[in-house]
Amino acid sequence: MPTTKIVVAIPGEETYSVRIGADVLAGLGKYLTRIPAIAKAPRLLLISDSNVAPLYLADAKASLKAAGFRVSEIVVPAGEDSKNVAVASEIWEAMAAVGLTRDCAVVALGGGVVGDLAGFVASTFMRGLPVVQVPTTLLSMVDSSVGGKTGVNLSAGKNLVGTFKQPSYVCASTAVLASLPEREWACGCAEVAKSAVIDSDEFFFWLTEHAGDLVAREEAVVSEAVARCVVFKADVVAKDKEETLGVRECLNYGHTLGHAVEKLAGYGTYSHGAAVAEGMRFAARLGAALVGTPVDFVLAQDELLDALGLPSLPWSAEPEEVLAAMKGDKKARAGAVRFVLPHDVGKWTVEEVADEVLLEHLAAWKGSKQA
Ligand code: GLY
Numbered sequence: 001m002p003t004t005k006i007v008v009a010i011p012g013e014e015t016y017s018v019r020i021g022a023d024v025l026a027g028l029g030k031y032l033t034r035i036p037a038i039a040k041a042p043r044l045l046l047i048s049d050s051n052v053a054p055l056y057l058a059d060a061k062a063s064l065k066a067a068g069f070r071v072s073e074i075v076v077p078a079g080e081d082s083k084n085v086a087v088a089s090e091i092w093e094a095m096a097a098v099g100l101t102r103d104c105a106v107v108a109l110g111g112g113v114v115g116d117l118a119g120f121v122a123s124t125f126m127r128g129l130p131v132v133q134v135p136t137t138l139l140s141m142v143d144s145s146v147g148g149k150t151g152v153n154l155s156a157g158k159n160l161v162g163t164f165k166q167p168s169y170v171c172a173s174t175a176v177l178a179s180l181p182e183r184e185w186a187c188g189c190a191e192v193a194k195s196a197v198i199d200s201d202e203f204f205f206w207l208t209e210h211a212g213d214l215v216a217r218e219e220a221v222v223s224e225a226v227a228r229c230v231v232f233k234a235d236v237v238a239k240d241k242e243e244t245l246g247v248r249e250c251l252n253y254g255h256t257l258g259h260a261v262e263k264l265a266g267y268g269t270y271s272h273g274a275a276v277a278e279g280m281r282f283a284a285r286l287g288a289a290l291v292g293t294p295v296d297f298v299l300a301q302d303e304l305l306d307a308l309g310l311p312s313l314p315w316s317a318e319p320e321e322v323l324a325a326m327k328g329d330k331k332a333r334a335g336a337v338r339f340v341l342p343h344d345v346g347k348w349t350v351e352e353v354a355d356e357v358l359l360e361h362l363a364a365w366k367g368s369k370q371a
Contacts, residue, residue, distance in 0.1 A: 008146060019170070045073070046107045048076075083151075092124070092125055110137075112137065112143075116151050138189065139273065142188060142191050143195075188273060189309065193277065204346070254283055258276035263325050277310035281301070283341055284342055337352070338353075
């Protein structure tokens with residue numbers, strides 16, 4: 001099976017590769033022997049969760065051992081509840097107990113929770129060990145495994161404590177996606193759609209044409225979708241590594257309403273992607289009212305999201321409640337709520353939207369759910 005290698009070059013950081021393909025997990029150990037920061041590591045710590053470990057930990061470990069690495073492992077309970085300082089602290093203690101030193105490395109085997117948690121402990125233990133990301137969900141392959149955001153949640157909100165830590169290597173095995181439940185698949189498809197809308201006509205039309213194949217998990221299309229998203233994200237992060245220059249903010253398209261929906265509907269009621277897709281629909285309509293986004297774009301995006309198994313949600317909340325949730329989000333800044341608004345495919349700006357304007361549009365959104 002062919003594999004794809006994408007080189008991520010971020011100013012001020014070591015260049016790293018993202019290897020994508022059906023069989024790449026088997027080659028993990030061999031690939032790591034070629035990474036200078038990892039090759040001589042006296043020990044690797046594999047971090048995984050209770051869903052992923054029974055399926056893929058043995059394969060990952062076998063590949064690492066066959067390449068000559070000594071490997072320890074830690075498995076955390078699956079789910080967002082593990083992404084907290086108490087679990088991070090248990091991992092720090094385990095890292096010390098197995099004798100990890102600064103020349104060792106961490107390998108994160110799992111979805112976004114494991115990737116964020118492992119990246120966080122790796123970036124803080126002994127002031128920083130290299131981390132390898134082995135994402136096992138579509139969402140983590142197309143978004144969180146690349147770009148270096150790590151974090152844990154507080155009771156006050158998600159990802160409120162974290163670091164920027166670029167991985168030394170990313171190994172995206174599309175074969176492991178076969179075990180992903182439908183809901184998680186659609187969740188990842190939302191981030192693919194987000195990337196396509198923000199990136200270019202070329203990506204958007206390709207995705208529109210191949211939406212059915214992506215839903216059917218056709219290997220060549222899955223690999224190409226992941227590769228396109230990684231290229232897009234690497235380019236964005238290279239321009240604005242720590243989200244201070246107004247470029248990386250584009251990755252928040254759909255997330256302003258999306259995060260509010262996740263929070264108000266109750267975390268887990270809708271997947272992150274389903275909520276982001278709802279946010280994309282809302283932001284496109286807001287764009288039509290505020291920045292002249294063509295109706296054709298709004299409808300084409302609706303059709304794409306429908307085709308990806310991301311229908312408009314049957315849920316809404318009081319406008320004031322949604323506004324308050326948006327203002328409490330970690331992405332929020334003081335003052336008016338900021339939205340990534342698409343002007344068309346591949347064209348966007350970040351706009352501050354006054355409360356009264358936003359309340360009017362949230363009322364229309366709520367009304368559309370009751371029609
Ligand atoms: N997931 C958004 C970012 O990495 O900036």
